Amino acid sequence: MTFDVNHPVLFLLAGIVVAAVLAQSVYFLIKAWKRGKVLGMDKAKLRRISVTAGVFTIAPAIAIVIGVITLAKDLGIPLPWLRLSVVGSLSYETIAAANAESAMGLTFGQVSALIASQYVTITIVMTLSILVGIWLAPVVSKRLLGGMINLEKRDKKWAELFQSALFIGMIAAFVGYVFCDVSTVASGDLSGLIPVCVMLVSAIVMTISGLLVKKLKFRWISDYALPVGLVVGMISAIPITAWLS
Amino acid sequence: MKKNLSYIDSVHRSGRIWNLCMMVMMIGYPVAVMIIFGVLPDTKGMLLGLLATAPMYWAVGIIETFTYIPMLGAGGSYLSFVTGNISNLKLPCALNALEQANVKANSEEGEVVSTIAIAVSSIVTTVIIILGVILLVPLTPILEAPALAPAFAQLIPALFGGLGVVFISRNWKIAIAPVSLMLILFIFVPALNTSNVGIMVPVSVLFTLGISRLMYKKGIL
Numbered sequence: 065m066t067f068d069v070n071h072p073v074l075f076l077l078a079g080i081v082v083a084a085v086l087a088q089s090v091y092f093l094i095k096a097w098k099r100g101k102v103l104g105m106d107k108a109k110l111r112r113i114s115v116t117a118g119v120f121t122i123a124p125a126i127a128i129v130i131g132v133i134t135l136a137k138d139l140g141i142p143l144p145w146l147r148l149s150v151v152g153s154l155s156y157e158t159i160a161a162a163n164a165e166s167a168m169g170l171t172f173g174q175v176s177a178l179i180a181s182q183y184v185t186i187t188i189v190m191t192l193s194i195l196v197g198i199w200l201a202p203v204v205s206k207r208l209l210g211g212m213i214n215l216e217k218r219d220k221k222w223a224e225l226f227q228s229a230l231f232i233g234m235i236a237a238f239v240g241y242v243f244c245d246v247s248t249v250a251s252g253d254l255s256g257l258i259p260v261c262v263m264l265v266s267a268i269v270m271t272i273s274g275l276l277v278k279k280l281k282f283r284w285i286s287d288y289a290l291p292v293g294l295v296v297g298m299i300s301a302i303p304i305t306a307w308l309s
Numbered sequence: 310m311k312k313n314l315s316y317i318d319s320v321h322r323s324g325r326i327w328n329l330c331m332m333v334m335m336i337g338y339p340v341a342v343m344i345i346f347g348v349l350p351d352t353k354g355m356l357l358g359l360l361a362t363a364p365m366y367w368a369v370g371i372i373e374t375f376t377y378i379p380m381l382g383a384g385g386s387y388l389s390f391v392t393g394n395i396s397n398l399k400l401p402c403a404l405n406a407l408e409q410a411n412v413k414a415n416s417e418e419g420e421v422v423s424t425i426a427i428a429v430s431s432i433v434t435t436v437i438i439i440l441g442v443i444l445l446v447p448l449t450p451i452l453e454a455p456a457l458a459p460a461f462a463q464l465i466p467a468l469f470g471g472l473g474v475v476f477i478s479r480n481w482k483i484a485i486a487p488v489s490l491m492l493i494l495f496i497f498v499p500a501l502n503t504s505n506v507g508i509m510v511p512v513s514v515l516f517t518l519g520i521s522r523l524m525y526k527k528g529i530l
């Protein structure tokens with residue numbers, strides 16, 4: 065069989081794995097939904113959570129499709145489709161593919177037609193490099209989460225603060241990251257302020273939404289505040305970039 | 310006799326089975342390509358490629374696993390470590406859902422809510438990528454249009470602006486020190502940039518836990 069990075073067989077193989085990912089997601093969704101009903105959780109509330117999660121996901125998912133397009137130039141469509149549907153993110157996969165290509169004397173972004181052995185080599189490097197979470201999560205998650213439950217039994221208040229501190233720690237890292245290019249302003253380059261301005265726009269939208277919920281009792285707004293803030297922030301990036309670049 | 314498992318235990322059991330199967334399937338892709346096309350990998354290229362990539366990814370992967378599991382819950386963890394995009398999609402999605410449902414992350418209701426949010430997010434992502442693959446030819450010029458590029462380049466700031474304002478305003482005492490530290494580090498250490506924000510998440514989380522513990526012991530929180 066003559067190899068091609070877009071060979072139908074590769075689509076079939078990738079499709080099988082992607083179908084399994086979908087099946088796993090549906091399985092856990094049904095399992096959690098049933099448990100929610102047993103716990104007496106309001107069905108309408110669960111439905112609202114699902115709709116919000118779905119709406120919220122659209123913009124980031126489109127960004128992932130752009131990642132597939134970017135990687136497809138070198139690797140064909142099936143491999144990026146698979147890698148970005150299972151575990152991978154664009155930055156990780158780009159580095160892994162670039163390292164594998166460079167190890168074979170190729171340059172990422174300038175590959176026209178991979179031969180089968182090069183393709184397999186790249187696939188193995190990308191797959192083995194990113195596998196850690198898939199096998200480590202089953203090994204440690206029960207013990208880790210059990211530890212959280214024990215912590216709550218010992219000291220309820222500290223357990224709640226512990227959880228908040230985890231979330232705040234993660235958010236703080238990303239807030240810091242948004243400012244990583246701000247120092248360029250000193251040399252007259254204002255482009256480092258673009259992410260800061262976008263973050264502010266999104267934060268303002270969220271604050272206004274919060275105020276509308278509080279003052280006018282428009283509770284439905286809170287369901288869509290984050291997705292709306294995300295999209296408005298992203299759209300604002302277009303004029304902000306034109307202004308500060 | 311069938312043993313009655315608690316909900317959480319059954320999530321762990323099925324999660325382990327699913328993740329093991331997914332791991333086998335992922336490794337199965339290159340193996341199947343080798344068998345079908347009758348080729349072997351370029352050994353030197355593979356070893357050099359792995360040497361350049363795997364040690365860093367494995368180290369980050371181990372740290373990320375320990376950092377994110379307590380935030381994602383059981384079902385959310387098994388799903389997220391298969392579907393990926395944790396910090397930029399699954400975790401924010403779960404956090405927003407917990408906020409929306411007004412339930413605590415470490416309660417059973419919280420476990421249910423975060424699992425539902427992450428599962429729906431995974432399904433929507435997978436379906437959108439499938440649609441993107443099917444419509445790749447007509448979509449490429451639209452999605453790669455220079456006019457739209459700045460919007461997708463600023464996904465993370467747009468996401469964490471909204472999320473940050475909710476969580477930081479609610480936990481401002483906890484947030485002051487880690488936000489200040491991260492701002493100082495990212496502004497004044499040129500080596501810190503887009504490529505290593507993932508490594509800074511566990512650093513920030515550990516620092517926040519330490520400071521919070523100290524403040525709690527001193528009666529500030």
